[in-house]
Amino acid sequence: MIKLLKGLKPFRWGVAAVLILVFLQSMGDLYLPTLMSDIVDKGIVQGDRAYIWRIGAYMLLVAGGGALCSVIASYLSARVAAGFGRNTRSRMFEHVENFTLHEFDKLGTASLITRTTNDITQVQTVLTMMLRMMVGAPMMMIGGIIMAVSEDAKLSLIFVIVIPVLVGAIFLIGMKGLPLFKAIQVKLDTLNRVLREHLTGIRVIRSFNRIEHENKRFTAANKDLTDTAIKVNKIMAGLMPIMMLVMNFSMIGILYYGGIRIGDGDLQVGSLMAFIQYAMQIMFSLIMVSMMFVLIPRASASALRINEVLDMQPEIVDPASGALQATADAKKQDGRDGLRGYVEFDNVSFSYPGAEQPALSGISFSARPGEITAIIGGTGSGKSTLLSMIPRFYDVIEGAVRVDGVDVREMAQEDLRSKIGYIPQKAVLFTGTINENIRYGKEDATDEEIIHAAKVAQAYDFVSAMKEGFDSQIAQGGSNVSGGQKQRLSIARALVRKPEVYLFDDSFSALDFKTDAKLRAALKEETTESTVLIVAQRVSTVMDADRIIVLDEGRVAGIGNHRELMENSEVYREIVSSQLSEEEIA
Ligand SMILES: Nc1ncnc2c1ncn2[C@@H]1O[C@H](COP(=O)(O)OP(=O)(O)OP(=O)(O)O)[C@@H](O)[C@H]1O
Known part of the structure; x- marks a missing residue:
């Protein structure tokens, strides 16, 4: 928590102002009972009206000043906490943007969302209260004790019993509550995960008649969270009656x-009245402390979760600027500088963390501009993994991936990715117009470039047929266009970039044979100066490629063109024959 609160640095003046204002307000509150005691003992007992009026007016002034300090302190503390929340959310967002897929896999998307929203709100709420109580509560307690002792030292002995009892109760309850607060946040993650899966998978859930099952899953997660929240509230609810009981007994004693x-x-009499007020102030400040005991563990559970994200160092980072410069110099010297679109895999092996089998082993091949390299293989054979090594979504464990003659680990990620047009297996579109979605590939693309990219991607006809053409809105997750249309739009997005290297990860799977063939013919003309890597399931998609890599369980089972592979590769022949027979059956 303390580590996270370092983020308060830009707000130090605001924090200082709150602390000073709360200090002034507490001073006022501590002074009021003494003034009242004076009114009673000196004014009322001696019948001195002028004194009563004078001190009364003075009391009003002190109370008014205290109220003003309190209002301004509230306003400032809320502002500081809101600013702190905003900054922490931005920090987290920026940090998570640099995460590699490993880190996403480790934390999970649902948890990252809860941490960026709910957890930060928890800390923000507590911060608002803490700013006010941190100075106020101890001051009221210590000041109250001093003032009470000055009113009557012997009577103050009563606090020797009362305060340890209260502190003990707060401590015990706090100890019981802390683990439960931690559990609540974890359960909130689970609830978010279930909800997310439910919402994104609603079509599958309905078609498989699993609504009942999903309801049960949601109810279980919801109940689990509620039960824990009730449990923790029960414990916390015990705190108030205990405090009130102790307070009332001490009043009787006083x-x-x-x-x-x-x-x-x-x-x-006046002194006793003042004493009672000081006793109240002491005990209320203890209640405030106990509230902090309730809130701080909750916020520190959240702070831990936030720090866990902020402390997580992305595994893939850019080389130091010195190293980048050395690579650039070396490139200039040995003539690699002019290379555009060369991709080379040199004995590459890779395993996902915790996986028993490597996803790729000993992969070597090279691809050059103007060539189409196709990758084919059974499901799970490592095709997508192979492509992910080129934009450096993952780092190799052995060997090296080189783009334009430079190891991808020696390049700045931004430079590397600016060379690449990646079309993912599952097309992803963003909320906005079709135009904006295609322009995502190249911000300064002209309208002509966008139309051209759409034409090559075979998207122009269906986009033009839409009522608002390129200005038609894409709904969240691209749910208002078909799977094949989504794929074509994401191909157009990559085309508009005119990258050196195209990576098509099974991007034609949702297209019919005719559109697939038309698209590939148009692509061929478009990509004469680029290197194209295509992952595909269909033999018809890869047959014309300059080079086909056949993958089997992460290993190269054959490499060559269609004719060569038909002669030499058993695995390729099997794939071809299985598809041909399937087509014949169809
Ligand atoms: N994020 C991940 N974490 C752990 N293992 C993974 C991950 N992604 C893929 N794998 C595993 O790595 C292997 C290769 O997966 P990959 O997605 O590259 O296969 P693929 O050939 O593209 O399959 P498909 O044609 O079905 O898309 C599989 O055994 C898969 O289970």
Whole structure:
């Protein structure tokens, strides 16, 4: 929590102002009972009206000043906390943007969303209260004790019993509550995950009649969260009655012994009244402290989760600027500078963390501009993984991936990715117009470039047929266009960039044979100066490629063109024959 609060640095003046204002307000609150005691003992007892008016007016002034300080402190603390929340959310967002897929896999999307929203709100709420109580509560407590002792030292002995009892109760309850607060945040993650899966998978859930099952899953997660929240609230609810009980008993004690002392002439009525107010202030400040005990563990559970994200160092980072410069110099010297679109895999091996089998082993090949390299293989054979190594979504474990003769680990990620047009297996579109979605590939693309890209991607006809053409809105997740249309738009997005290297990850799978063939013919003309890597399931898609890599369980089972592979590769022949027979059956 303390580590996270370092983010308050830009707000130090605001924090200082709040602390000073709360200090002034507490001073005022501590002064008021003494003034009241004076009114009673000096004004009322002696019948001095002028004194009562004078001190009364003074009391009003002190109370008014205190109220003003309090209002401004509230406003400032809310502003500081809101600013802190905004900054922390931005920090987290920017940090998470640099995460590699490993880190996303580790934390999970649902948890990252809860951490960026709910957890930060928890800390923000507590911060607002803490700013006000951090100075106010201890001051009221210590000041109250000093003032009470100055009113009547003997009567103050009552606090020797009361305060340890209260502190003990707060401590015990706090200890019980802390683990539960941690559990609540974890359960909130689970609830978010279930909800997310439910919402994104609603079509599958309905078609498989699993609504009942999903309801049960949601109810279970919801109940689990509620049960824990009730449990923690039960414990916390116990705190208030205990405090009130102790407070009321101490009042009885004060009134009883105070009465005796007044009878004996050791204490005046006004002083007893002031004493009672100080006792109240002391105990209320303890209640405030106990509230902090309730809130701080909750916020620190959240702070831990936020720090876990902020402390996570992305595994893939850019080389230092010195190293980048050295690579650039070396490139210039040995003539690699002019290379555009060369991709080389040199004995590459890679395993996903925790996986028993490597996803890729000993992969070597090279591709040059103007060539089409196709990758084919059974499901799970490592095709998508192979493509992900080129934009450096993952780092190789052995060997090297080189683009334009430079190891991708020695390049700035931005430079590397600016060379690449990646079309993912599952097309992703963003909320906005079709125009904006295609322009995502190249911000300064002209309208002509966008139309050209759409034409090559075979998207122009269906986009033009839409009522608003390129200005038609794409709904969240691209749910208002078909799977094949989504694929074509994401191809257009990559085309508009005119990258050196195209990576098509099974991007034609949702297209019919005719559109697939037309698209590939148009692509061929468009990509004469680029290197194209295509992952595909259909033999018809890869047959014309200059080079076909056949993958089997992460290994190269054959490499060559269609004719060569038909002669030499058993695995390729199997794939071809299985598809041909399937087509014949169809
Ligand atoms: N994020 C991941 N974490 C762990 N293992 C993974 C991950 N992604 C893929 N794998 C595993 O790596 C292997 C290769 O997966 P990959 O997605 O590259 O296969 P693919 O050939 O593209 O399959 P498909 O044609 O079905 O898309 C599979 O065994 C898969 O289970």
